[in-house]
Amino acid sequence: MFQILRKQEMAKGSIIRFDISAPKIAAKAKAGQFVIVRVNEFGERIPLTIADKDAFAGIITIIFQVVGKTTALMRSLKEGDIIRDVVGPLGKPAEIEKIGTVVMVGGGTGVAILHHVTKAFKEAGNFVIGIIGAKDKDLIILEDEMAAICDELIVCTDDGSWGVRGFVTQPLEKYLEERYDIKEVYAIGPIPMMKNVCKMTLKYKVPTMVSLNPVMIDGTGMCGGCRVTVGNKTMFCCVDGPDFDGHSVDFEELEKRNNLYLREEKDSLLFSIR
Amino acid sequence: MVNADVKYLKFKTYLNTYCPHCKHTFNFERKDEKWLVFKAKYKEQDFELKLSPYLDVFDVQTTVPLNEGDILSDLKCPKCRKSLVVENTHCEECGSQAAELIITAFSKLIPFFICLKHGCNWHGLTKADEAKIKLKIPRQDMPEQDMKLRVTNHLEVPYGYTTELAQLEAGRCLQCKEPKCVNGCPVNINIPEFVRLITEGEIDAAAKKIKERNILPAICGRVCPQESQCEARCIMGLREKPVAIGSLERFVADYERRMELVKIPVIKEKKTKKIAVVGSGPAGITVAADLQQLGYQVTMFEALHETGGVLVYGIPEFRLPKSIVAFEIDYLKKLGVRIELNHVIGRTITVEELLENFESVFIGVGAGLPVFMNVEGESLGNVFSANEYLTRMNLMKAYRFPEYDTPKPKAAKVAVIGGGNVAMDSARTAIRTGSSEVMIVYRRSRAELPARHEEVRHAEEEGIKFMLLTNPLKFIGNDQKMIKGIECMRMQLGEPDPSGRRRPIPIEGSNFILDVDLAVISIGTGPNPIIFQTLPDLKRNKWGYIEVNPETNETSIPNVYAGGDIVTGSATVIEAMGAGRIAANAIHKKLSGDEVEKDKSKDPELVIV
DSSP: OEEEEEEEEEGGGTEEEEEEEOHHHHHHOOTTOEEEEEOSTTOOOEEEEEEEEETTTTEEEEEEEOOSHHHHHHHTOOTTOEESEEEEEESOOOOOOOOSEEEEEEETTHHHHHHHHHHHHHHTTOEEEEEEEESSGGGOOSHHHHHHHOSEEEEEETTSSSSEESOTHHHHHHHHHHOSOEEEEEEESOHHHHHHHHHHHHHHTOOEEEEOOOOOSSSSSSSOTTEEEETTEEEEHHHHOSEEETTTBOHHHHHHHHTTTHHHHHHHHHHHHO | OOOTTOSEEOSOOOBOSBOTTTOOBOSOOOOSOOOEEEEEEETTEEEEEEEETTTTEEEEEOOSOOOTTOEEEEEEOTTTOOEEEOEEEEOTTTOOEEEEOOOOOEESSSOOOOOTTTTOOSTTOOHHHHHHHHHHSOOOOOOBOOHHHHTTSOSOSBOOOOHHHHHHHHTTOOOOSSOSHHHHSTTOOOHHHHHHHHHTTOHHHHHHHHHTTOSOHHHHHHHSOGGGTHHHHOTHHHHSOOOOHHHHHHHHHHHHHHTTOOOOOOOSSOOOOEEEEEOOSHHHHHHHHHHHHTTOEEEEEOSSSSSSTHHHHTSOTTTSOHHHHHHHHHHHHHHTOEEEOSOOBTTTBOHHHHHHHOSEEEEOOOOOEEOOOOOTTTTSBTEEEHHHHHIIIIISOGGGTTTSSSOOOOOSEEEEEOOSHHHHHHHHHHHHTTOSEEEEEOSSOGGGOOSOHHHHHHHHHTTOEEEOSEEEEEEEEOTTSBEEEEEEEEEEEEEEOTTSSEEEEEOTTOOEEEEOSEEEEOSOEEOOSHHHHTOTTSOBOTTSOBOOOTTTOBOSSTTEEEOSHHHHSSOOHHHHHHHHHHHHHHHHHHHTTOOOOTTOSSSOOOOOO
């Protein structure tokens, strides 16, 4: 029984937060891990990163952007509703150690996951700089939560309606230029953002981890659908990841693979509307 | 009624092979044969009797409507001396009356009937005579869905035997004193005995006889490679085709299930000890059923949202209806087995944690990690592992998209790489989901195809092309990074390799491009890493599978057992069940205080009635 205990709409209803009762998962979940969710009998299995957890209360938090059929269906769920299947925690936890100064970069919904990992980095005793961005002011999420954790936080929007105008890469470059003690950059967000972050950090030779979110079915290494090419090697995101060395990831291939089912996604939505 | 010049007349006669009303023809027509036509009289009316001299089958066509209970006084059963009675059937299509008469073995040499209606058998014959007649009975094929029709649906291809057909086929069994078939079966089912029970009409008893050794006969009857196991050893097979043991097993199990003869055994003595079974495939099901019936409290953990393992995610609906798997799982639940879905052992709970709460743990997680070819272009769009392709289609029911949300991979031209059952399943799934051209690309020749013969035949009938002696070298993509072709190379067969199969050798300069828009890689699987990531102490063999003591199936960690594909690598359902039973016996012996005796592993004591 995976009951939705709390539902919160963010970014004008385009991003939803669920607190779900899942004691066994909450007891094990570490930052960077994900769950696979199947809403009902007819649903597909989709991976969602665990954005937070409360082991004592047996609750996990997931935050997702409404992009297609399944996420639209999830938005229609209310507090008290049951999600049919939630399995996890899956994937390897993010590798978190005390290394010094880290820059956490998040874009869009990626900030939801970034928040959990940032918390872990901070708790490990690192000096944490946060850079979060979105299209406009309405789409910025978890700003207060991030501000509470990060030692420094920069917010940017593409249209300048909030914080700094521009992409997250601009303040990142400034940091890389000014500070020589940055030990790691951790980036989560849309694929173009992660790609550009990696391009930049490669220039400054700063190790960069990215958290990938490819199409998955089982999430346990069974189907190979989530394979990504990392350093010319085929990796399964669900068991070898989801965190990989960003400088080795073939982002173009990942982007193409993630867009394989765009047409079907539309068909599915149309079907459910009818 | 029958001309004495005819050498042999065989076993099934149909009066009115077509419905007199709607002209729907019963499935008994043989093409490309010359039929001898005889005139015959019945009820003062003439009708034609058609006889094939090659297949020894005769066929009567008449426009005389026969009624149920009509007596054919000319034909009598030699044992009971009763006249044969018309068995009434109704046309499957329109429901109107159509007569069907079932006789008998009939030959010039040994004038004798087997009367199926009255259940008489081969009494009064010497063993040699009996064998002679039996050799003349052709192997009975299961009626199957029409070739053109079945590629448009996902229903099972064979309909299964009728009781008559099953008894006729069972009548072919020579009842050997030292049956070889039993040794060919990985779990040593008493095959002659259950076949004999069918001929006597004791089908329920036949089912119980099989279940002493194999708790999933409906599944094994469908998916076992009988032609390389029991049927390979059948003495009948030396001269004629072997007895269709698999089809009979399936018939018996289906009969028991459909007639609601499955009983839930009463567990005599409840024990307090608890067992955890990891994985709900064939091995896990066997361990759970065996130990639960012995009184233990079994909890079964499954990573996916549905129980059955490979039976639900791998084998398609048209080969193994999911309702059968669900029935078997339901049986486990009725026995009292607890089932925990959505539990990935190693992630949600670790094996070490299980050991704190359970006396023993059985690992039967299968070999679920798909193997890729490590060639260029493997990550292109529309290149799938067979696991992904079948999981989407079966488990997630993508073939019913958009009713189900998981998208269905679509393509006109599909290539499936590999020659095993999984490859056949993938190819046949593709042809059923709208692909116009489906090919099997296999690097050896036809003789080496590892798939069941039936699957290869079905695939061919359904129009799947076999590109044999063809080795894929790389996948070629278009500018959208979608596959558009496969570069292949022709092969020829060389000397046999260690597996006894002839090694394929490339023919230089024979490269060519195969145009496809979807490829499925079905070249095998490996062990899943998850369980090992949190259990580093578990000893593994050089292929990465779990190492066990073959007598007990216990692993290097005390009280942790393993069996099935995670120990052997990809194998069969029945072998996994055999491994499960060995582990169940060993767990029982250990927990009830006994030491496992040697040589018992091959002949497990546990018998479930």
